[in-house]
Amino acid sequence: MSIGKERGGGDYLAGARAGLPFALATLVLGISFGVLARSLGWGIVAPIVFSVIAFSGSAQFAVVAVLGAGGGALAAIVAAVLLNSRFLPMGVAVAPFLKGGPLRRALEGQAVVDASWALASRGGGRFDREYMIGATLPQVVAWIGGTVVGVLSSDVVGDVERLGLDVIFPAFFMALLVDELRAGGRTIAAALIAAVLSLALVPWVPPGVPVIAACAGALLGLKGSSS
Amino acid sequence: MTTLWVAILGVALASAAIKALGPVVVGGRELPSSASAVIALLAPALLTALVVTETFGEDGHLVLDERAAGVGVAALAIALRAPVLLAVALAALTTALLRAFF
Numbered sequence: 001m002s003i004g005k006e007r008g009g010g011d012y013l014a015g016a017r018a019g020l021p022f023a024l025a026t027l028v029l030g031i032s033f034g035v036l037a038r039s040l041g042w043g044i045v046a047p048i049v050f051s052v053i054a055f056s057g058s059a060q061f062a063v064v065a066v067l068g069a070g071g072g073a074l075a076a077i078v079a080a081v082l083l084n085s086r087f088l089p090m091g092v093a094v095a096p097f098l099k100g101g102p103l104r105r106a107l108e109g110q111a112v113v114d115a116s117w118a119l120a121s122r123g124g125g126r127f128d129r130e131y132m133i134g135a136t137l138p139q140v141v142a143w144i145g146g147t148v149v150g151v152l153s154s155d156v157v158g159d160v161e162r163l164g165l166d167v168i169f170p171a172f173f174m175a176l177l178v179d180e181l182r183a184g185g186r187t188i189a190a191a192l193i194a195a196v197l198s199l200a201l202v203p204w205v206p207p208g209v210p211v212i213a214a215c216a217g218a219l220l221g222l223k224g225s226s227s
Numbered sequence: 228m229t230t231l232w233v234a235i236l237g238v239a240l241a242s243a244a245i246k247a248l249g250p251v252v253v254g255g256r257e258l259p260s261s262a263s264a265v266i267a268l269l270a271p272a273l274l275t276a277l278v279v280t281e282t283f284g285e286d287g288h289l290v291l292d293e294r295a296a297g298v299g300v301a302a303l304a305i306a307l308r309a310p311v312l313l314a315v316a317l318a319a320l321t322t323a324l325l326r327a328f329f
Contacts, residue, residue: 021312046231053239063234073233080238084245086273091249093266096257098250105254106247114277118270125258125267164322167294170281171301171318177274178305187271194272198279202289207280214276221264 015120015134022115023138025168027146029057032160034150036064044151051147055110055140058083062207083208089215090117094127111136118176123183186220193217293329297322 030051037047050060059080066076091109094117098108111133120132160166181188194217201210258266282298283289297318304314 021315025315042231046235050235050239054235054242056238056242059238059242063238067231067234073230073237076234077237077241081241081245084242087242087246088249089266089269090273091246092253092258093249093269095250095253096255098255102251102254105250106243109246109248109250110243112246114273118274121270123267125263162323162326164293164297164319164324164326167282167297167301167318167322168315170278170294170298171315172311173274173277173281174298174301174318175305175311175314177271177278178302180271180274186268190268191271191275194275195279198276199283199289202280202284203287207284207287210280210284211273211276214272214279215269217272217275218265218268221266221268222261 012130012134012137015116015128015131015136016138017134018119018131019116019135019138022119022135022172023142025165025172026057026139027142027149028160028165028168030143030146031150031153032146033057033060033064034147035153036061036068036150037147038151040064040068042151047151048144048147051144055143056080056084056113057143058208079206079208082206082212085208085212086114086215087112089212089218093117093125094120094129094132097127097129099129108133113139115139115172115176118173121180190217190220193220293322293325296325 033051034047037050038044050063054060062079062083063076066079067073090112094109094112095105098105100108108129113136116132116135116139117127119135120128122128177191181191194214197216198210198214201213205213278298282294283291285292297320300321301314301318304317305311309317
């Protein structure tokens with residue numbers, strides 16, 4: 001599969017095609033979310049509603065973790081917000097390329113998920129709107145469909161780790177990262193700063209914070225203008 | 228049960244708000260060039276952090292386990308110009324095999 005970074009004008013279909021492998025990984029994650037939620041006694045309706053209205057794997061798993069450990073609703077919401085705060089800079093980055101008035105932009109911004117955002121990045125801070133939305137659609141279907149399958153089936157969660165499926169997402173991100181790094185120079189420096197920051201912070205701060213703190217690596221862009 | 232629904236609605240609203248904020252506030256304006264330069268480096272920085280936390284992070288600890296080997300294999304495969312799907316499949320296979328035999 002080619003990532004299609006060379007594409008100029010985007011289209012939804014090409015984006016959807018690029019999003020398919022991510023949808024497969026999302027399906028597996030959705031199933032494990034459904035199974036986990038069910039095992040916590042959430043019933044069938046609540047996990048499915050959650051996936052439909054939140055559509056956020058990382059946030060939903062955080063809620064499972066917090067509530068499962070006996071935490072309250074507020075703690076769960078704070079954990080989810082910390083994890084999803086990375087969508088703030090991502091949203092700012094794609095903003096100039098979205099269309100319409102505030103309401104429509106707010107809606108289009110919902111299409112920002114890690115994989116689609118990265119796939120739609122065209123380098124130099126440019127983004128392909130249609131490609132990003134197209135890439136998100138199969139992931140939405142997979143996430144909700146996976147949740148449904150998960151809550152309706154029983155113990156398949158053990159298999160996720162046994163089959164190594166938990167590395168699908170980091171491996172995908174690594175693949176996209178290696179492609180980014182071919183640009184060399186400051187890209188590599190920014191990635192190194194991000195790596196050091198996130199490694200250093202993981203043991204000390206709540207999940208989600210290391211990722212958002214690592215954005216500081218991008219501030220390297222303020223220095224000089226050689227690229 | 229109420230706790231669960233409060234959490235569900237709260238998280239859904241908060242997530243939607245976070246994703247809407249940038250597009251609504253920035254709108255269609257062209258960002259100043261200094262901001263663009265920062266944003267151009269956001270992708271590698273964020274991707275790196277996601278790789279690091281999802282590979283080495285577990286419940287607030289750093290761990291070195293089978294995931295690292297899998298992700299390493301994926302990086303190598305991509306560097307050698309393998310297709311993304313193959314790289315990811317090799318990563319899962321590596322991790323699964325290591326878990327099965329060690």
